[in-house]
Amino acid sequence: MNREQIEKLTFEEALARLEETVRLLESGNVPLDESLALFEEGISLVRLCNGKLDTAEQKVVKLKLSPNGSVTEEAMN
DSSP, X not given: OOHHHHHTOOHHHHHHHHHHHHHHHHHXXXXXXXXXXXXXHHHXXXXXXXXXXXXXXXXXXXEEEOTTSOEEEEEOO
């Protein structure tokens, strides 16, 4: 999978591909050249997943009910 294909993946798709990549590498049945390519792909997938998680974390807010009954938003820390 090339970089452009990886960047188009959703978080769930990237995570599934990363899990598949890890299984292939752990099997020990992959030639060295392919193992290196899979490892590099795995690094790209991890970076993509981390980036998507960071973005999602920034969007998460905590809803807080004030004493007067109104709802306010606070950033999650």
